[in-house]
C-alpha cells in the first residue's frame with residue numbers, strides 16, 4: 001500500500017521531466033518547422049481565429065459582470081466613477097490572460113491533444129517519420145508556435161470585448177458618465193506595468209498550455225481510452241499550470 | 255537453405271546479424287541472420303505474430319533491437335543519429351500494414367506528401383508524378399477522395415502509391431495484397447515486379463499469399479520461432495522437406511509452428527478442474 005503514493009509521485013515527476021525534455025525537442029525543431037511555414041499559419045488560424053467567437057463572447061460577459069459588481073461595490077464608497085478603471089486593471093493584469101488561457105485550454109488545447117493523439121493511434125506520426133518528415137517539426141512545433149502567437153492576441157481581444165461589456169453596463173445601463181469612465185481609465189492604467197505585463201503572462205500561458213496539449217497528444221496511449229484520457233489531462237494540467245504560473249509571475253512582475 | 259551461417263555477400267543492401275528482440279517478456283527474435291541482396295525481391299513469410307512487421311520496423315530504425323547489427327546500404331541503423339536516419343529513410347519506401355494514410359489530406363495530397371516535403375518541384379511536375387503513380391495502382395480517378403471515403407483495398411493501393419512515389423532504392427511492403435481482389439492483386443504484383451525490373455529497386459515483401467509470392471519473389475525467408483526456419487527460392491521452399499516448410503505451406507495446425515499464441519492450459523482457462531497427469 002505504501003508503495004503506491006511514492007510511485008505515483010515518482011510517475012508525476014517523471015512526467016514533468018519528460019515534458020521538459022519534450023519542450024527542448026520542440027524548441028530544437030522550431031528552426032526546421034520554419035520550412036513548413038504554411039502549416040504554422042494554418043495552425044495559427046486554427047487555434048487562434050477559430051477560438052475568436054468563444055473568446056469574444058466570454059469577454060463580453062466577464063466585462064459586463066465586472067462592471068455590474070464593481071459599480072455596485074464602489075458606489076457604496078461613493079467611488080462609482082472609478083468602475084472603469086478597476087475593471088480595466090483587473091482585466092489587463094489578471095483576468096484577461098488567465099481566463100483566456102483557461103478558455104484556450106478547453107477550446108484549442110483539447111483539439112490539439114485529440115488530433116495528435118489520433119495521429120499517434122493511427123500510425124500517422126510513424127508514417128511521417130518513415131517519409132523522413134520529423135513530426136516534431138511538422139506537427140508539434142507549428143502548434144506550439146501557434147499557441148504562443150495566438151494566446152496574447154486572443155487575450156487582447158478578450159480585454160477589449162470585456163471593456164466594451166463593462167462600458168455597456170456602467171455607462172449605457174447604470175448611467176455613469178461616459179467621459180468619466182474613459183478618462184479615469186486612461187489616467188490610471190499604465191501601458192508598461194499593466195498592459196505589457198499582462199501580455200507577457202499570456203505569452204507564457206500560451207507556451208505552457210500548448211506544450212501540455214502537444215505533449216499529451218504525442219504521448220497518448222494508442223487506444224480510444226488513451227485519447228480520451230489524454231484530452232482530459234490536457235484541461236486539468238493546463239488549468240493548474242496556468243493558475244500556478246500566474247501566481248509566480250505576479251509575484252515577480254509586480 | 256543455410257541458416258546457421260549465411261553466406262557473406264558483398265552486394266547485400268540489408269544485412270541483419272545476430273538480431274535479438276524481446277517485447278513484453280516475449281522473445282521475438284533469437285539471433286536472427288538474414289541478407290537482402292541488392293536489386294532483388296525478397297519475401298519474408300511466417301506465421302502471424304512471428305515478428306515480420308517488427309523486423310521491418312528494425313530495418314527502418316523505428317524500433318531498436320536488444321542486440322545485433324542491422325546494416326542498410328552500409329549504415330548501422332540502430333546507432334544512426336536522427337538526421338542520418340532521416341536521410342536514409344528518404345531513400346526507403348514503406349508500406350504500413352494498416353496503410354497509415356494522413357486522414358486530413360486527400361488521396362492526391364497523401365501521395366504528393368513525400369514530394370512536397372523534400373523536393374521543391376513545380377506544381378505541374380508534382381501533379382504528373384502523383385497521377386502516374388495513382389494510375390499505376392488504378393486509382394487516378396480517386397485522387398480527389400479523402401481517406402475515409404476509400405475501401406480497405408483502395409487505401410492499401412493509395413499507401414502503395416505513396417511508398418513508391420519517390421522511386422526509392424529500397425521498398426518494404428508489409429502485406430500489400432491484403433484486401434485486394436484478384437484483378438487488383440495481379441496488377442499490384444506486376445507493379446512490384448516492374449519497379450524491380452526497370453528501376454532495380456530492392457524490395458522486401460511481407461505476405462501470406464504463397465502463390466503471389468512465388469510469382470514475384472526471387473528469394474523467400476521463412477521466419478518462425480525467432481529464427482530463419484527456411485530460406486531459398488520459392489520453388490525450393492515449395493518442395494521443401496523440412497517440418498517447418500511442410501507445415502507452413504501445407505497449412506496444417508500441427509507441427510513445429512504453433513497456431514495458438516502461447517497460453518495456459520485450455521481446460522483450466524475455461525474453468526474446468528486441472529487435468530491430472
Ligand SMILES: Nc1ncnc2c1ncn2[C@@H]1O[C@H](COP(=O)(O)OP(=O)(O)OP(=O)(O)O)[C@@H](O)[C@H]1O
Pocket residue numbers: 277278280282300301302303304305306307308309351
Ligand atoms: N508494441 C508492442 N509491444 C509489445 N509486443 C508487441 C508490440 N508489437 C508487437 N508485439 C508482439 O510482437 C510479436 C510480433 O508482432 P508483429 O506485428 O511483428 O507480427 P507479424 O509477424 O507482423 O504478424 P502478422 O502476420 O499478423 O502481421 C507479436 O507476438 C506481438 O504480440
Ligand SMILES: [Mg+2]
Pocket residue numbers: 306307308351428
Ligand atoms: Mg505484421
